[in-house]
Amino acid sequence: QVYADYSATTPVAPRVIEEMMTVYHTAYGNPSSIHKIGREARQIIDQSRRQIAGVLNARPKEILFTSGATESNNTAIKGAAYKNQHLGRHLITTQVEHHSVLHVFEYLEKQGFEVTYLPVDRYGVVQLTDFKAALRPDTILVSIMFGNNEVGAIQPVDDIGELLDGHQALFHVDAVQTAGHLPIDVKELKVDMLSLTAHKFYGPKGVGLLYIKQGTAIEYSQLGGSQETKRRAGTENVPLIKGMAVALTEAADQLDHHNIRLTQLKEYFLHSLQQRTVPFEMNGDKNMQLAHIMNLYFPFSDVELMLTLLDMAGVYVSSGSACTAGSIEPSHVLTAMFGEDPRTKQSIRFSFGHEMTEEQLDYMADQLLKIYEMTKERSGYNG
Numbered sequence: 001q002v003y004a005d006y007s008a009t010t011p012v013a014p015r016v017i018e019e020m021m022t023v024y025h026t027a028y029g030n031p032s033s034i035h036k037i038g039r040e041a042r043q044i045i046d047q048s049r050r051q052i053a054g055v056l057n058a059r060p061k062e063i064l065f066t067s068g069a070t071e072s073n074n075t076a077i078k079g080a081a082y083k084n085q086h087l088g089r090h091l092i093t094t095q096v097e098h099h100s101v102l103h104v105f106e107y108l109e110k111q112g113f114e115v116t117y118l119p120v121d122r123y124g125v126v127q128l129t130d131f132k133a134a135l136r137p138d139t140i141l142v143s144i145m146f147g148n149n150e151v152g153a154i155q156p157v158d159d160i161g162e163l164l165d166g167h168q169a170l171f172h173v174d175a176v177q178t179a180g181h182l183p184i185d186v187k188e189l190k191v192d193m194l195s196l197t198a199h200k201f202y203g204p205k206g207v208g209l210l211y212i213k214q215g216t217a218i219e220y221s222q223l224g225g226s227q228e229t230k231r232r233a234g235t236e237n238v239p240l241i242k243g244m245a246v247a248l249t250e251a252a253d254q255l256d257h258h259n260i261r262l263t264q265l266k267e268y269f270l271h272s273l274q275q276r277t278v279p280f281e282m283n284g285d286k287n288m289q290l291a292h293i294m295n296l297y298f299p300f301s302d303v304e305l306m307l308t309l310l311d312m313a314g315v316y317v318s319s320g321s322a323c324t325a326g327s328i329e330p331s332h333v334l335t336a337m338f339g340e341d342p343r344t345k346q347s348i349r350f351s352f353g354h355e356m357t358e359e360q361l362d363y364m365a366d367q368l369l370k371i372y373e374m375t376k377e378r379s380g381y382n383g
């Protein structure tokens with residue numbers, strides 16, 4: 001079988017599992033307990049926080065542990081909007097964000113905030129001229145993803161960070177797909193907040209983080225105990241936090257090595273498809289793309305059926321983001337790139353892991369060709 005859905009989630013690396021198991025066995029105390037067993041658990045959290053801060057060039061206290069990027073994005077966006085509404089009620093994001101960002105902005109709109117959803121070009125990239133035109137004195141928050149989860153497009157977040165220098169607006173970046181693929185240095189990026197989730201870089205599911213620059217004013221909504229310096233109440237998930245720290249360190253250490261391999265795999269797969277004369281077009285530009293994501297348009301295909309048949313053949317891929325898979329809604333990302341176009345419903349996302357093999361890609365290309373031919377017949381195309 002071939003798993004090519006790494007941007008939906010990655011398997012957990014064996015070393016990460018091992019380290020987490022040790023924590024489960026030995027450091028089972030409540031980190032808030034003051035006795036030795038509690039203190040041992042607290043030490044693991046503190047050490048993990050320092051390690052993660054080191055990778056991101058942040059200070060340990062600027063790292064807030066969460067249950068994943070959905071929570072990080074909610075905390076950042078709602079927290080910034082509520083806390084700073086006395087300074088203005090205008091917010092900026094893009095049309096191609098993950099739903100854990102878009103749905104929060106839609107919710108805020110219902111509460112009287114005004115939101116500008118920036119368009120993208122046909123490669124999925126936000127234009128700085130559009131951003132400059134949208135920025136206003138009463139803008140209080142800008143939230144832009146680093147790399148897109150459906151097409152891999154990389155946004156100019158460094159330029160946007162520069163442009164926001166000296167402006168009152170807080171800058172939040174959803175960097176979920178970028179971890180392990182582009183270096184993330186929060187100081188260099190000039191961000192105020194940045195979201196990550198561990199299961200996209202061979203860590204466990206259900207744990208993530210929000211970097212919050214020291215001095216950034218946001219409102220926190222989860223009340224209770226005084227965990228996470230009163231920013232997020234609730235007993236910490238010590239093994240998962242440890243797992244995230246191990247996975248992020250490994251991802252950063254191996255970044256260049258993995259990117260080289262992923263680029264090879266991508267090129268190999270494109271070549272395999274070309275050799276088999278499957279007609280396709282890439283959605284996006286591979287020179288401005290995360291190394292592990294590729295989104296292809298197969299003209300006249302029935303993608304729903306193709307995905308089902310690929311699944312039966314042991315090939316696991318997605319159309320659009322995993323959250324919208326299973327519904328026949330066109331992808332909002334492809335719609336932002338191409339408007340109303342058949343390709344918004346006739347595209348497949350392939351996302352690669354460094355441990356994949358050329359043999360697997362050959363098998364995937366073979367199955368794709370076979371299934372495409374069948375699908376094509378079904379939709380009455382004989383070209």
Ligand code: PLP
Pocket residue numbers: 007008067068069070071098100145147148149174176177197199206208
């Ligand atoms: N942001 C992006 C770009 C994503 O790809 C995802 C996961 O699909 C998320 C946020 C949400 O992450 P999680 O489901 O771990 O909360």
